Structures are given as C-alpha cells and as structure tokens.
Amino acid sequence: MSNPHLSTDQRDPAPEHTPSIYPELAHADESEILSWAVKTAISDLGTELSHTDALAMRQDFHARKRIFLMLLNRLMAGS
Numbered sequence: 250m251s252n253p254h255l256s257t258d259q260r261d262p263a264p265e266h267t268p269s270i271y272p273e274l275a276h277a278d279e280s281e282i283l284s285w286a287v288k289t290a291i292s293d294l295g296t297e298l299s300h301t302d303a304l305a306m307r308q309d310f311h312a313r314k315r316i317f318l319m320l321l322n323r324l325m326a327g328s
Contacts, residue, residue: 280324287321 277285294314301307 280327284321284324287317287324291317291321 291314294310294317298307298310298314301310
C-alpha cells in the first residue's frame with residue numbers, strides 16, 4: 250500500500266494552480282532564501298497564535314517566534 254504523502258517525486262508539492270516561489274528562489278543567494286523561509290515561519294506562527302486558545306501552546310508559539318525573529322535579525326545583519 251502506498252502512502253501519497255511519502256513520495257520520491259521531486260516536483261513542487263504545491264497545487265498546479267498555486268504559483269510557486271521556487272523559480273524566484275532559484276537565483277537568490279542563501280541569505281535571501283533563509284530570510285524568506287524565516288519570514289514565512291514567523292507569519293505562520295502569527296496565524297496559529299490567533300487561532301489558539303490554549304495558554305501553553307500560545308507561550309510555545311511566542312517562544313518560537315522570538316527565536317525566528319532573532320535568526321531573521323542575524324540574517325539581515327549579515328546581508
């Protein structure tokens with residue numbers, strides 16, 4: 250039985266109707282790619298924070314967000 254979530258297919262996993270960020274990142278340098286990834290993670294955490302009622306989970310998300318902001322600041326300072 251095959252698992253559709255475990256694939257060796259190297260294509261973009263995004264739906265075909267969704268524009269992919271990968272072509273834009275193909276010519277970016279490493280710091281731009283890392284900055285994009287960290288900014289995306291920060292945004293995703295913000296979304297999760299707004300939908301979470303559990304205090305422990307909210308505190309964990311805040312701690313993760315602080316770490317990502319620290320990483321982003323280091324990346325931006327190194328650019």
